[in-house]
Amino acid sequence: MKRNLSETCYGFFSTLANPARLAIMEKLRKEPMNATTIKENLGQEQSMVSHNLRLLERCALVYSEKKGREKVYRLNIETMETIFKAVENHANKFCPKKGKCSHSK
Amino acid sequence: MKRNLSETCYGFFSTLANPARLAIMEKLRKEPMNATTIKENLGQEQSMVSHNLRLLERCALVYSEKKGREKVYRLNIETMETIFKAVENHANKFCPKKGKCSHSK
């Protein structure tokens, strides 16, 4: 399958490059959860959660299943475990101090 | 080593979530290269290349070695091959059409 890697990566990484969405992903890594529970657990605005879940789902980083009036989200474990582990390994091996690789100007 | 995964991921992904930087990474994936060659190959502004290489290096996604007045950059292959392959696999498996996972509003 012929794809442009840079473009694919841009979609992928920019979907993940957001603290609120990453917090959601970390929650979902533990267990599936509906949108309201996510909102309550993380103290995020309802509509922000909804916007962000849509982006995550579009990129197939999470799946959802409708359960009555709720919508239960779960992580795409196959992709995300690989990615989380790769980032963890990278950080442990190459980023000596908290904050080094992060967002100090 | 105790780290906050979300924060680590945020630094990592936001460093990668940029088309100009990804283009650099794709070039460096082929072979090491100095900043001027990158600039010429990609037609990017000199100072933008410099700013972006600094971000990539801070996050240890690339390394550099000074060679006279040039600076030769090379990919952190260990990390980046894993990541690129994971994204490629994800896209092939989960993102049926060009543009689906990408940036259509």
Place this chain on the structure above:
DNA sequence: ATAATATATGAAAATATATTCATATATAAA
């Protein structure tokens, strides 16, 4: 020394993204 080349830096301007607010829709409970 002087000029040329490679890279770096900081700040301003341009652009993109996130967040909130008001409101809509859909489903279930009373």
Place this chain on the structure above:
DNA sequence: TTTATATATGAATATATTTTCATATATTAT
């Protein structure tokens, strides 16, 4: 069938990031 709950949507505002420009520094060649 009215009310409550869960989620979605669009547009306005707030915030963050990127890009460019002017200029600085460092190294090599003349």
